[in-house]
Amino acid sequence: MPRSISxxxxxxxxxxxxxxxxxxxxxxxxxxxxxxxLSESVVGALDGELRIALLWSLPGVVxxxxxxxxxxxxxxxxxxxxxxxxxxxxxxxxEQLSEGMNTAIGLPVLYIDADGSQTWNDEWILGGSSxxxxxxxxxxxxxxxxxxPDEGEIPEEGYNVVIPPDCNALGPVPIPRLSDPxxxxxxxxxxxxxxxxxxxxxxxxxxWLAMCEHGCGVP
Amino acid sequence: xxxxLLAALVGSAQAEERRYAILIGANRGDASDQLxxxxxxxxxxxxxxxxxxxEVPAGNLTLLSDPDxxxxxxxxxxxxxxxxxxxxxxxxxxxxxxxxxxxxxxDLHLDGTRLPLAELKRRVGDSHADAQVLVVDACRAxxxxxxxxxxxxxxFTINVxxxxxxxxxxxxxxxxPGEDAQESDRLQGGVFTHHFIAGLQGAADQSGDHRVTLRxxxxxxxxxxxxxxxxxxxxQHPYRNFNMTSQGDLVVTQLEGARRVGYLSLPESGxxxxxxxxxxSLVTELEVPSGSRIALxxxxxxxxxxxxxxxxxxxxTIRQGQTTAIQSSQMRQLPYGQTARRGDTTQRHxxxxxxxxxxxxxxxxxxxxxxxxxxxxxxxxxxxxxxxxRLRYATSSGENDYLTIDQTLLSADLSGYRLYDxxxxxxxxxxxxxxxxxxxxxxxxxxxxxxxVLAPYVSPLVRTELSxxxxxxxxxxxxxxxxxxxxGESSPPLRTVPYAAIDLTGFVF
Numbered sequence: 204m205p206r207s208i209s210x211x212x213x214x215x216x217x218x219x220x221x222x223x224x225x226x227x228x229x230x231x232x233x234x235x236x237x238x239x240x241l242s243e244s245v246v247g248a249l250d251g252e253l254r255i256a257l258l259w260s261l262p263g264v265v266x267x268x269x270x271x272x273x274x275x276x277x278x279x280x281x282x283x284x285x286x287x288x289x290x291x292x293x294x295x296x297x298e299q300l301s302e303g304m305n306t307a308i309g310l311p312v313l314y315i316d317a318d319g320s321q322t323w324n325d326e327w328i329l330g331g332s333s334x335x336x337x338x339x340x341x342x343x344x345x346x347x348x349x350x351x352p353d354e355g356e357i358p359e360e361g362y363n364v365v366i367p368p369d370c371n372a373l374g375p376v377p378i379p380r381l382s383d384p385x386x387x388x389x390x391x392x393x394x395x396x397x398x399x400x401x402x403x404x405x406x407x408x409x410x411w412l413a414m415c416e417h418g419c420g421v422p
Numbered sequence: 423x424x425x426x427l428l429a430a431l432v433g434s435a436q437a438e439e440r441r442y443a444i445l446i447g448a449n450r451g452d453a454s455d456q457l458x459x460x461x462x463x464x465x466x467x468x469x470x471x472x473x474x475x476x477e478v479p480a481g482n483l484t485l486l487s488d489p490d491x492x493x494x495x496x497x498x499x500x501x502x503x504x505x506x507x508x509x510x511x512x513x514x515x516x517x518x519x520x521x522x523x524x525x526x527x528x529d530l531h532l533d534g535t536r537l538p539l540a541e542l543k544r545r546v547g548d549s550h551a552d553a554q555v556l557v558v559d560a561c562r563a564x565x566x567x568x569x570x571x572x573x574x575x576x577x578f579t580i581n582v583x584x585x586x587x588x589x590x591x592x593x594x595x596x597x598x599p600g601e602d603a604q605e606s607d608r609l610q611g612g613v614f615t616h617h618f619i620a621g622l623q624g625a626a627d628q629s630g631d632h633r634v635t636l637r638x639x640x641x642x643x644x645x646x647x648x649x650x651x652x653x654x655x656x657x658q659h660p661y662r663n664f665n666m667t668s669q670g671d672l673v674v675t676q677l678e679g680a681r682r683v684g685y686l687s688l689p690e691s692g693x694x695x696x697x698x699x700x701x702x703s704l705v706t707e708l709e710v711p712s713g714s715r716i717a718l719x720x721x722x723x724x725x726x727x728x729x730x731x732x733x734x735x736x737x738x739t740i741r742q743g744q745t746t747a748i749q750s751s752q753m754r755q756l757p758y759g760q761t762a763r764r765g766d767t768t769q770r771h772x773x774x775x776x777x778x779x780x781x782x783x784x785x786x787x788x789x790x791x792x793x794x795x796x797x798x799x800x801x802x803x804x805x806x807x808x809x810x811x812r813l814r815y816a817t818s819s820g821e822n823d824y825l826t827i828d829q830t831l832l833s834a835d836l837s838g839y840r841l842y843d844x845x846x847x848x849x850x851x852x853x854x855x856x857x858x859x860x861x862x863x864x865x866x867x868x869x870x871x872x873x874x875v876l877a878p879y880v881s882p883l884v885r886t887e888l889s890x891x892x893x894x895x896x897x898x899x900x901x902x903x904x905x906x907x908x909x910g911e912s913s914p915p916l917r918t919v920p921y922a923a924i925d926l927t928g929f930v931f
């Protein structure tokens with residue numbers, strides 16, 4: 204039936220432009236990210252489906268928890284997009300740095316889904332983002348010395364795509380800075396592993412060491 | 423020869439009443455006249471009544487079907503010759519002449535030819551029979567109850583020659599001068615002739631003496647014809663002109679002792695309709711007082727009794743010389759819905775019911791479970807159509823790794839369908855249309871605001887019902903609903919899903 208006729212039939216009704224949702228509806232995305240994958244030629248030569256996971260960092264934990272808890276779309280090998288629909292589980296929260304403030308830190312990584320399960324289960328990590336990561340905030344950020352930070356520069360409650368904090372300008376806690384826009388570039392191999400972000404300004408990147416337990420780099 | 427034997431021989435030459443009849447059924451009139459359906463059948467039925475109950479021997483009956491004027495003249499001349507030859511001086515002869523067909527104020531219309539009414543009147547009046555009864559049921563094409571009619575010529579009135587040498591002539595016409603006469607598909611015959619025959623079969627026996635006189639038959643058929651045609655465009659008033667000098671009223675039919683005839687006794691007053699055993703062919707319809715007795719040819723029949731709001735049905739068997747009595751308590755009350763659809767009751771022609779049931783319908787979006795819910799509504803059964811309006815409440819759900827979907831549907835719709843009754847079962851088809859309010863609520867750790875949609879829908883349907891009792895019917899319905907709604911960005915604004923429903927109807931009246 205032509206759309207004009209169906210709209211005419213809906214003339215007196217409300218919300219004719221809305222639709223019913225099926226089980227392919229996940230809710231409103233809490234975070235929408237997109238980006239590109241560098242080193243195209245390497246990606247094209249690999250076996251297995253490439254997928255993206257959000258690798259959650261837990262301080263003091265030997266193994267990293269990771270979940271591909273998102274809907275992602277690899278339009279081409281170069282461009283990708285990913286939405287997050289759930290907040291992280293409380294078990295993924297970082298050690299509370301300030302009363303009333305809970306945070307979680309996740310790193311987008313590119314992995315090879317060798318078993319075709321379309322979910323992360325200790326896969327080989329090919330690469331990821333060395334310059335931006337996902338910062339989840341619950342509660343309020345503490346006041347920094349020198350007054351309130353400028354709006355638009357600090358994360359808001361919920362999901363944020365951020366760049367590592369300026370470790371020379373520390374306050375009570377290291378505060379990452381917003382990445383603008385939510386574009387994330389993923390690097391393959393050494394471009395990524397040699398430049399992992401120091402998210403807690405401890406001068407080390409050992410918060411990500413466990414990610415390579417099942418293989419890292421270009422195989 | 424002894425005087426005793428001579429006296430016996432003299433006594434054997436007693437006067438006899440001899441009866442003769444000519445019955446004419448003419449479906450075909452002038453070329454411009456609409457073809458009638460029941461004129462021939464009327465004549466055959468009348469001849470059967472005269473033969474079985476009217477003491478007219480089969481050899482004295484002349485039945486003409488679609489004759490022309492010449493054939494009618496020839497038949498009348500032939501019968502007159504027989505009457506003249508057979509009727510002795512001491513005998514009494516009675517002649518019945520019956521015509522059903524087209525006419526106008528001047529002529530009978532006989533298969534493209536004309537027979538002037540004046541000639542018909544003269545031939546009947548000049549008959550050697552002592553008494554003549556002329557019954558004319560004229561016809562013209564019309565609507566469902568066809569109009570049998572007079573053209574705008576002079577009013578059709580048969581005058582009686584009071585100076586006749588015979589005992590006299592009685593004339594009965596089915597309509598007053600200038601009025602139209604009607605056929606009825608429901609009665610399967612001319613309205614007047616149907617009631618006249620029913621009267622002769624016993625419905626007109628007001629005196630209860632098991633004999634039906636000409637006046638009784640006329641009185642009954644006059645009343646019933648006016649009542650039957652009161653709902654049509656024109657009320658029909660039978661007309662008569664009796665000029666008989668015989669003592670007492672002329673007895674037309676004897677309800678006792680007829681061959682192959684039995685009797686139906688009706689202790690309760692009411693309107694009764696007699697059908698063949700399958701209920702497809704109407705034998706007679708009559709309205710009688712309590713204690714009536716009707717003569718019927720032996721055999722099996724389906725009998726219905728119609729009241730203002732109910733219809734009762736039963737099977738009867740008529741045996742020669744025996745009386746079969748039947749009351750409402752011995753008959754089965756027909757379901758209210760079927761009664762309304764048949765239009766059988768005498769006053770109330772609709773049935774109103776309350777419907778309650780359940781329905782299941784395929785999910786309206788991908789992965790959503792079939793919705794299950796209840797329905798409540800009202801229903802109106804009419805002869806041509808059944809209408810029902812319903813409210814429905816249904817729920818369904820779905821889930822994925824991110825959220826759970828709980829869907830609630832509330833709808834209102836109206837349907838129209840046609841049901842055909844086969845015994846206790848009914849089958850039909852129709853269409854249902856309405857609108858639905860649909861809400862989806864989501865349970866999720868993330869964010870998913872509830873969604874509300876209004877969607878019209880239309881559903882062709884098929885339906886079957888079983889009458890459990892006269893008041894209660896169980897129905898099963900299935901159809902395919904098309905909702906004007908989108909279930910995804912990439913899908914067209916239509917969603918077509920099958921459904922099935924079961925319901926119980928309780929008729930209020």
